[in-house]
Amino acid sequence: MNDTNSTFHKDFPVIGFIGLGLIGGSVAKTIRRIYPGTRMIGYNRRTDVAQKALSDGVINEIADESLAQFSECDLIFLGVPVVSALSFMEKLKMIAKSGAILTDVGSVKGDIHGYVEEHGLENLFIGGHPMAGSEKTGYENATDRLFENAFYMITPASGTSIVKLSAFASFIESIGALPLIMSPEEHDRTVAAVSHLPHVISAALVNLVHDQDGEEKYMHTVAAGGFRDITRISSSSPQMWQEICLANTDEIVGMIDAYVSKLLDYRLAIRNEDSDELYSIFSDCKEYRDSFDTVAKGSVPKEYRIYMDLVDEAGSIASVATILAVQNISIKNIGIVHNREFEQGVLRVVFYDEPSMESAIKTLTWRNYKIYR
Ligand code: NAD
Numbered sequence: 001m002n003d004t005n006s007t008f009h010k011d012f013p014v015i016g017f018i019g020l021g022l023i024g025g026s027v028a029k030t031i032r033r034i035y036p037g038t039r040m041i042g043y044n045r046r047t048d049v050a051q052k053a054l055s056d057g058v059i060n061e062i063a064d065e066s067l068a069q070f071s072e073c074d075l076i077f078l079g080v081p082v083v084s085a086l087s088f089m090e091k092l093k094m095i096a097k098s099g100a101i102l103t104d105v106g107s108v109k110g111d112i113h114g115y116v117e118e119h120g121l122e123n124l125f126i127g128g129h130p131m132a133g134s135e136k137t138g139y140e141n142a143t144d145r146l147f148e149n150a151f152y153m154i155t156p157a158s159g160t161s162i163v164k165l166s167a168f169a170s171f172i173e174s175i176g177a178l179p180l181i182m183s184p185e186e187h188d189r190t191v192a193a194v195s196h197l198p199h200v201i202s203a204a205l206v207n208l209v210h211d212q213d214g215e216e217k218y219m220h221t222v223a224a225g226g227f228r229d230i231t232r233i234s235s236s237s238p239q240m241w242q243e244i245c246l247a248n249t250d251e252i253v254g255m256i257d258a259y260v261s262k263l264l265d266y267r268l269a270i271r272n273e274d275s276d277e278l279y280s281i282f283s284d285c286k287e288y289r290d291s292f293d294t295v296a297k298g299s300v301p302k303e304y305r306i307y308m309d310l311v312d313e314a315g316s317i318a319s320v321a322t323i324l325a326v327q328n329i330s331i332k333n334i335g336i337v338h339n340r341e342f343e344q345g346v347l348r349v350v351f352y353d354e355p356s357m358e359s360a361i362k363t364l365t366w367r368n369y370k371i372y373r
Helices: 022-034 047-055 068-072 082-095 110-118 162-174 184-212 218-222 226-230 238-247 249-271 275-290 316-326 354-366
Strands: 014-018 039-043 075-078 101-104 125-130 151-156 178-181 304-308 331-336 347-351
Touching: 014 022, 014 068, 022 039, 022 047, 022 075, 039 047, 039 068, 068 082, 075 082, 082 101, 082 110, 082 238, 101 162, 110 125, 110 184, 125 162, 125 184, 151 162, 151 184, 162 178, 184 218, 184 226, 184 238, 184 249, 238 249, 249 275, 304 354, 316 331, 316 347, 316 354, 347 354
Parallel strands: 014 039, 014 075, 075 101, 101 125, 151 178
Antiparallel strands: 125 151, 304 347, 331 347
């Protein structure tokens, strides 16, 4: 694909990228697929990455360290880690053209918005955080389908105009993601509760079992079932979680305190053998958990489930269901996963038993679907 094709977004004909790794590269590839006529300019510290994006036809031009070429951009994505992102912002403030939008993809928003307000970038910057990704980083793992049906959190700055905000949000929607607009504080509190705290708890559970296990390693052996599922996220990148904990400290500590206080309440109910209280703890949590629309109803101790990539086209879920039905494989539950940060696979399919799951993996792989287990 090249820039002779005339299809581009009317508000964003020229788009820049600083950092073309997993997230920056995936945004660029997605835009190239949906708006092939967009002129895209890229800068990456490792020049082989920028060269590869150029030879793939993902970007049209490589920018040099002066970043001067970014003065032509209507929209600039910062796809580098947050600490590096801050070092580009002052320069981009001088370079960016009037009316341009500068955005980032960082998992925590407090520090970057603090910088924006302190350095007078509140008219230029709109925060962004796509809730999709994987523990495998780098341009080589970037795909043009990563954000399909994934939440994309958008955090406007104090000077963001409604016109800019709605143009950016509708652009994000047009590349297949689900924009959610909120303040940086709401963002950091939300991800602290639903993403960061679960990682801390998962780490605590795994390390606790490691500490408590005896010489026979029975805990390690038995952990292959439900315990393995609830701690799956602990296989993510340790560096990334170290960085996130250092960047969202207050919110995560607040959530840990709230969690510890809940654990103490539950401990008391168990200690006192308070059967009514114990029943209501588990029935309340079941009711709330069952209300999440992408999960199977009822509690299942072991789940036979796969995740898979899927193109967002009418009938694509039905095609998967039909392929499986033809092979007599029954599906227990099927649904799109909207929060896929540090995970892979847009479609989650749950089966009744292991043989059904194994046959489905064989059948779908044979038909070139990408499966994650
Ligand atoms: P990555 O390592 O895949 O990509 C970063 C890219 O930036 C690399 O190509 C690297 O060479 C380049 N780079 C680094 N420092 C640079 C600098 N100073 N100048 C120019 N280029 C530089 O990382 P990623 O997973 O794409 O993460 C980027 C951001 O996205 C992080 O802030 C992360 O919090 C956020 N994020 C990650 C995920 C995920 O699952 N990986 C999900 C959502 C958001």
